[in-house]
Amino acid sequence: MKLTLKRKKGKFKPGALVHARRTFQGFFLFLFIVLLWLLPSVDRIFFTANPHLSLTASAAGRFFIPAIIPALLIIVTAAIDTSKCLPWIGDSQCLQCRYNCPVPGNAVGILQKEGHIFLRPEILPDLCMGCGRCQNVCPVRPHRAVKVDSSAAQRSKKMHIKEIYRKNKKEIERRFEEFRRTGCSSDKEIFAEMCFCIMTPQSKAVAAEAAVKKLKENSVLYTGSKEKIRQYLRGVRFPNNKASYIVRTRDAFTDCAKIRLKKFLEEKDIYILRDRLVKSVTGYGLKEASHFLRNIGKGSEIAILDRHILKELAAHGVIKKIPESIDRKKYIEIEKKMKEFACRVEIPLDALDMVFWFSETGYFFK
Ligand code: SF4
Ligand code: SF4
Numbered sequence: 001m002k003l004t005l006k007r008k009k010g011k012f013k014p015g016a017l018v019h020a021r022r023t024f025q026g027f028f029l030f031l032f033i034v035l036l037w038l039l040p041s042v043d044r045i046f047f048t049a050n051p052h053l054s055l056t057a058s059a060a061g062r063f064f065i066p067a068i069i070p071a072l073l074i075i076v077t078a079a080i081d082t083s084k085c086l087p088w089i090g091d092s093q094c095l096q097c098r099y100n101c102p103v104p105g106n107a108v109g110i111l112q113k114e115g116h117i118f119l120r121p122e123i124l125p126d127l128c129m130g131c132g133r134c135q136n137v138c139p140v141r142p143h144r145a146v147k148v149d150s151s152a153a154q155r156s157k158k159m160h161i162k163e164i165y166r167k168n169k170k171e172i173e174r175r176f177e178e179f180r181r182t183g184c185s186s187d188k189e190i191f192a193e194m195c196f197c198i199m200t201p202q203s204k205a206v207a208a209e210a211a212v213k214k215l216k217e218n219s220v221l222y223t224g225s226k227e228k229i230r231q232y233l234r235g236v237r238f239p240n241n242k243a244s245y246i247v248r249t250r251d252a253f254t255d256c257a258k259i260r261l262k263k264f265l266e267e268k269d270i271y272i273l274r275d276r277l278v279k280s281v282t283g284y285g286l287k288e289a290s291h292f293l294r295n296i297g298k299g300s301e302i303a304i305l306d307r308h309i310l311k312e313l314a315a316h317g318v319i320k321k322i323p324e325s326i327d328r329k330k331y332i333e334i335e336k337k338m339k340e341f342a343c344r345v346e347i348p349l350d351a352l353d354m355v356f357w358f359s360e361t362g363y364f365f366k
Contacts, residue, residue, distance in 0.1 A: 076130030084145035097134035180297030197292040207235030245283035303335040308360040
């Protein structure tokens with residue numbers, strides 16, 4: 001089953017409204033702070049003769065202005081409770097929240113199933129202004145299925161990934177079973193997976209997979225020269241470098257004219273094994289080594305910190321922002337944070353990686 005989240009395309013830039021609102025809030029916060037600071041001076045100048053009109057003594061001065069500051073800082077967003085929402089529980093195709101959302105581009109997206117309409121609403125937090133119209137029109141009683149509050153954005157995202165996991169658990173487990181089978185297959189098959197992970201940096205995984213398939217079909221992967229391999233790396237970025245990495249890695253793991261990888265992979269400590277891969281496979285960093293280990297069924301304790309995963313981690317507040325570069329120390333630090341987050345949302349680390357990937361791309365891949 002393939003699920004995608006559909007957004008209407010248009011000139012409207014996602015997140016622009018939220019950014020505008022934050023700028024607006026920041027500006028008014030500044031004005032209110034200046035006003036508070038000036039109140040005693042204004043009192044001294046204008047209300048010395050009429051102290052009962054004093055701004056610092058009035059209700060506005062004492063309560064309203066201080067109260068409005070935190071109110072201005074609150075970012076409210078809608079969140080759908082999928083255990084109550086009518087389309088989600090299969091009761092009706094309500095979608096009143098979507099029809100009534102006033103945001104250009106619509107802050108209520110709908111999930112699609114393999115290109116067909118799947119009619120289940122999903123709040124897009126980067127578009128939602130928190131106006132509350134969806135909550136007002138929601139017919140579910142006594143508690144509405146969509147609510148607007150300040151913590152809803154993070155809750156909505158957590159519910160979103162939990163829902164993806166719940167609905168795709170079987171598919172995710174089937175993928176893990178496939179990975180374990182690859183890990184138990186021949187040295188040649190494991191080497192092909194290793195080459196797939198050599199090719200993925202800055203390239204689409206689908207293109208890397210297609211290139212590996214072609215290399216195998218044309219009997220080039222295990223014996224071909226760098227130039228021959230290079231010819232089949234269509235759609236893979238930096239094909240010259242990557243062809244050369246494949247040949248160097250093949251040479252490193254060839255013994256008596258045979259590729260031998262299984263012995264190398266016998267190491268039980270996954271972190272030691274990952275470090276050894278980084279040292280032994282040309283083109284591998286921690287991300288590529290983790291990817292390879294996950295694809296041969298050894299990924300339960302390690303994270304593949306590619307840009308999709310980092311984007312999701314930032315969106316869930318696990319990391320403050322996507323780092324421009326990641327050294328070893330940073331990688332391990334983010335990996336630890338992702339593990340803690342996986343515990344909090346009760347999704348195994350390797351499954352969380354798949355869920356994040358799905359959330360970003362709309363499909364599962366290896
Ligand atoms: S209006 Fe309420 S019940 Fe209807 S689709 Fe939206 S959240 Fe679900
Ligand atoms: S709160 Fe307003 S902007 Fe957000 S989804 Fe509901 S109707 Fe749309």
